[in-house]
Amino acid sequence: MGNKKVLKIVFSSVISDAGEVTRAIEIADGIRRFCPEDYEVDITFLSTGSVFEDKVISNGFKIYKCLPSLPGIGFREDFKTKGSNIIGDVKLAGELLKGEIDAFNDLKPDVVIYGFNPIAGLARRMADKPIPGICYMPIPMQKDVYLTTLMKDAPDNIKPLTYLPLNFRKSIMKLIPKAIKLKVPAFVQTNIIEALKEFQWNGTPVKTVFDMLEADLTIINDLEEFNKGHKLPDNFKVVGPLYASASSNSKIDDNILRTFNSENKKIKIFCTLGSSGKKEYLFEAIKALTQGIGKEWSAVILAPKAVCPIKEAIECAGDSPNVYITDEFVPAPLVNGLADVVVSHGGQGTVQTAIASGTPIVGFAMQPEQQINLDNVVMKGAGIRIPINRWNAPNIQLAIRNIIKDTSYKENINTLKKMLESSDGKKNSALAIWDYIINKLN
Structure with a gap:
């Protein structure tokens, strides 16, 4: 027992979002279940407040309360989401960044695992000692792939295009240059970029959400079939679907x-x-x-x-x-x-x-x-x-x-x-993460 290496993992998901927290718990459980014999894991979830905290605790994981303290009913209310800005004002974005950086400095994890959480992707790199990051994503959030082969149909927020036939819309999407697509407000997240100016940032310039979510390893929890045509970098791995299966004691109302x-x-x-x-x-x-x-x-x-x-x-x-x-x-x-x-x-x-x-x-x-x-x-x-x-x-x-x-x-x-x-997303996620930890972190 004394020879085991203790690995400290912190999960930083948008814990007030049901889908995000469900996937995080499944991944954390997979990491625990497939833990190599010479390792022991210490897993903590960050929370600014959430109705799902009990779900995290009942699955055997710890909660670390970080600032700011939010109601936790849903992320839209918590983050004051406005239009395409996930975080509705600059001040709140700054508070979330500071709270997360402080939490990482206090917990000193070996690795941070996060979902669609730009704050975590930035804060882990701004801790006293930058922390390796693993990101789990429903789709490949990789700039080139996303803008060229993934987004085949016109975004709904370009209303006039939604009235055109599908083939027309696809043809138009192919013709739009990547540089213009990158200016879509959802990709820019201006409030987070504005808040970042108040902090010491030494990394490469952050211009879009793709830069914010950057990780040392990104796992894609989706069907291989949906990702066949994508030329992904080596540190992106399609590991299969991940969703909460019904437990044996589940009862229908x-x-x-x-x-x-x-x-x-x-x-x-x-x-x-x-x-x-x-x-x-x-x-x-x-x-x-x-x-x-x-x-x-x-x-x-x-x-x-x-x-x-x-x-x-x-x-x-x-x-x-x-x-x-x-x-x-x-x-x-x-x-x-x-x-x-x-x-x-x-x-x-x-x-x-x-x-x-x-x-x-x-x-x-x-x-x-x-x-x-x-x-x-x-x-x-x-x-x-x-x-x-x-x-x-x-x-x-x-x-x-x-x-x-x-x-x-x-x-x-x-x-x-x-x-x-025919795919085991939970096992594949855990094995991809352990492979990275054993071969890259040590």
Whole structure:
């Protein structure tokens, strides 16, 4: 026992985002499970406050509270997200950077592991002694790949283009020079760049989110099939999907079982917009499932506290007997399996869970990564993506009807399901991380 090398790992995820924290816990558990005999791991999660802290602790990991102290209901509220700026003001961006740097200086980890968290990617390099970093990503956040082969369709925020046919949009995207694409506000994150000026930065100039997220190793938690055409650098590894599988003691709420009763021959819809959704988009989905043809379907609708109070969601639904709305945690893998169609915002965990249960998807994207997740599924004929500015009840109903009518959607999602089942994202993530630690850190 005395000869074991203790490895201190700090996870810095956006802990108030359900998808981010779920992936972080799965990776941390994989690292622990596949730990070599001559090592021992000491894993700590940073938190500025989150409703998911209990989830981290119940999985056997420590929490380190860092400043600033935030409510932790959802990252949009915590970060005061405005438009394409993840962090809504410069002062808050500075406080988050300082809090993270102080935490790293105090904990002195051997390695920092972070998801889509630009603050962590910067702060680890600004600690008293720069700390090696491993980044986990739903898609390859590598500048050249992202801008040339990954973003095939026009971003939803360029509204006029969303009305053009798909092939037109793809052709236009190919013609836009990389330098212009890099100026997309979502890639620049001006508030973080402005806040960085108050700190001592000795690294290469930071111009975009790609520079902020830079890591010594980046693992991509996605299907190999979706990343075939990408020429990735050696320190990028596609390791396979990573999502929370249902635990053996998971129990489905009786109200859900009643709504999705197998004797009920109605079309069954599971609406899960995740904690990064917005109220107005949830309300359009509720209207689609409670008005007109929607009344003929049965639906289970998640109304996360981060999106809106459940009372408002229930008011939007009126007295519709065909839907059940909840803000409680549900075992998504099991509930997905009972549905005919999943209505989603395109978060990676939600998309992969739908694939795992063989359930076609109707979705919209809140940001480019979610658009890419959905487009990967659409290109395989297993779902329909509606541009965000056209996300309304009639279009949602039409998409659901098309999926029900055309059996190829179900066949195609089952093909993706087989691919997903043949890959072990958790094990591959852990082995890639251990390989880096053993061969590069020592």
